[in-house]
Amino acid sequence: MKQPIVIIGSGFASYQLVKTIRRQDSQQAITVITSDSGDDYAKPDLSHVFTKRQSAEELIKMSADEFAKHYDITLLTHRRVESIDRAQKTLCCDGESIAYGQLVLATGAKAFIPPIEGDAAERIITLNGLEEYRHAQAELGKAKSVLVIGAGLIGTELAMDLASADRQVILTDLAETLLPGLLPGFISSQLFQSLGNQGVNIELGTQVERLQQDGERISVRLRNGQEYCVDTVICAAGLKPNVQLALRSDLKTHRGIVVDRKLRSSDPSIFALGDCAEIEGQLLPFLQPILMSANALAKTLLGQASDVTLPPMMVKVKTPRLPIQLSGITSHPDANWQMDASGDGMTARAFDEQRKLIGFVVTGAHMKQAFSLLRELPPTL
Template identity: 55%
Template sequence: MSAPIFIIGSGFAAYQLIKTLRRTDQQQEIHVFTNDQGHDYNKPDLSHVFSKQQSCADLIRMSGEEFAREYQISLHAFTAVSTINPEQQSISVEGETLHYSKLVLATGAKAIIPSMEGDAVDQVLTLNGLQEFEAAQLKIQQAKSVLVIGGGLIGTELAMDLDSSGKKVIIADPCASLMATMLPEFIALQLQKSLIKSGSLLALGDTVKSLTKSELGINVLLNSGQQYQVDCVISAAGLRPNIALAKQAELQTNKGIVVNLELQTSKKNIYALGDCAEINGKVMAYLQPILLSANALAKTLLAQQTTLKLPAMLIKVKTPKLPMQMSGQTVIGVDSWQIDIDAQGCCVKSYDSDKKLIGFIVTEQHMSKAFSMMRELPASL
């Protein structure tokens, strides 16, 4: 039997890799090192836990122990890896040196909390994982008013879910429209109208200057001078890949851990996968590219060198007040749009300067057109 494969991290990317490895090889020794309990859960479900009145337990598909038994792995829960030695092919864990044949970094990403003033900044909540949700769920469930910092994909999905659960929601974002890097303004406007209609407040083109404690909750002061009183604040201002271990090991890093199309880092026998990996200058924190990456990497780890290929991929936006799907380039790099709007929703096609289709957005009843249009799009990789 070969030396063990070590995986650092226990999120979707790590566990999808393990499931794929086990479909081919039942004998390969696999060790997983994770800072948490190692439960198997679906992270995107965090976007609609409040309207569904779900608890942390509702999201767990398998406990860490159950997953370890099912997939015959050694799970090292609540165990931090302190250093990686690429030359010796070893890691240091709690003072012990352990040797691997292959090492996979699936260390994920950390939620960004923008710089703000005030004595309530330490009360800002994040929901980038099961542990964070478990720590924050009671406070958010009891809140009647919530400030969501960030109007991107996750912030918008979360804000709509909180709105649907009966809370007063304020969204603050420096961009002039919601999901500004993904939606042209004429689509974002429809989304904004649906939120405003249900009572949400949009502080777009604005940022939080300070958060201060009060007897009634948290006082919010925006840079525009606008003030609000809320019960809690959630930051959904984006993610920053966890690359500290990679830097310690002197792996090449940029926005994430730089990998080639075999998911290999700049050091031999070390790979990166998921939210922490940067492929062709991009960190692709969506389920489909992570799933395809895991499938390709599993083959490579089992001595079948495989190059990652990514087709055009569909993004399903969880905004039930305006259901939509999209693929390709929809704002950045777009030269023109073709718009078809009717009572059943809209279909927006985006084109480059050569009049080639490079992306689309479909809403409501037009979502049935998505798969036929995807066949016309260029591959992502």
């Protein structure tokens, strides 16, 4: 009997792979093992739970049982894989031995929390998945003031959503600008102004030194000397790929689990997909590259070896008061920018020294130009 494809993890990458395999093969045995509830939901929706007043249960598109039945898979929830026996092609899961024909690590990434002093540091909330939101939603529902640590994509989206839901928000980051890895300064400053107009207190170029219990509230001290008192603290300071199982299994890792363009790890029977995978030195934690990677991997697992090829991809910044889309290289310090601005938005094109388009950012009413610009960019991978 043919051994199953076993997938560890139940996030977007894992479930997209299941759906893609099933479109091509209705008989292939699939086992998914996850440490959480296994419910199917859209992770980007977490950026808007405050304005939409959604509970964790309302985010679920399909329960674990419904998903398993619909896609005809074996789904093991609230289970942890302790080790992989690569020679025997088995893994140990809560003391049980499970055999695999091909194994996919879709273990995702863990929210990074910088070292912070104080007895309230343990109260920091992260929103990197449905389970984290489920555990924190009661506290978040009561909070009237929130400190958001991290002014990257997720932190900035959360800050705007919280402010739109009438929370008092402090947004802080060690970087000097908002979304420093994605936006040029002249657009980052527009986002800064938009958040400021909502009443968000933005503290950049500094970091949180101490979080101290103050009754039921939290006293905050920043390195620049500023002090605040808030009801809760959310950290969105970045992600660290979950590579612990791969390390214990002697697979090659760097920042993530190192894979080739077929998503194959240093073991030919083990693959990695999603936030945990490092493809030719790149971590690509956005939905579109994960979707396209899952499509290629499904073909490979079913016997038609396929490389991942990534065209230029769009990143949408979910900040409704200043809608932004971008693609390509948009934060290079030596890029030459050409701007076309109007009262209701901007198109900014980035060129290299040879005057080749390498990236763009569009805002507001200029968003309709995004797809035509996208076709002019070189492939991502």
